[in-house]
């Protein structure tokens with residue numbers, strides 16, 4: 001299957017993976033909106049919200065809570081927005097939950113290497 005996120009799961013494409021278990025992978029968005037912008041994806045290929053099952057979704061939420069703590073502890077984020085795009089606004093056709101950090105104080109954009117070091 002020609003899915004870029006399945007290729008990331010299969011390590012055919014490199015990623016800055018910050019968390020992994022049997023069901024999900026969490027990695028840095030390649031084009032982050034802010035420092036620490038993460039994507040949580042299921043390891044099985046699920047297209048979007050319509051094809052998402054409750055068990056996997058519940059697990060993704062548990063992992064999102066863990067990642068929120070990690071971002072608070074390591075990057076001192078002040079806020080976090082969760083976004084999951086479908087249809088016309090979904091660029092990558094493999095379900096992914098965006099975790100977008102917000103900072104009260106304006107941040108300079110750090111490179112992914114630097115953010116990865118802080119989160120791993």
Ligand code: 5GP
Pocket residue numbers: 004013015016027028029030031032084085089090091092093
């Ligand atoms: P969407 O609009 O589908 O919700 O967003 C897809 C996101 O995936 C975008 O924020 C984009 O920067 C990110 N993305 C696309 N291709 C890659 C990739 O190969 N690696 C990583 N780490 N992120 C990607």
Ligand code: ZN
Pocket residue numbers: 003004005006007044045046093094
């Ligand atoms: Zn996929």
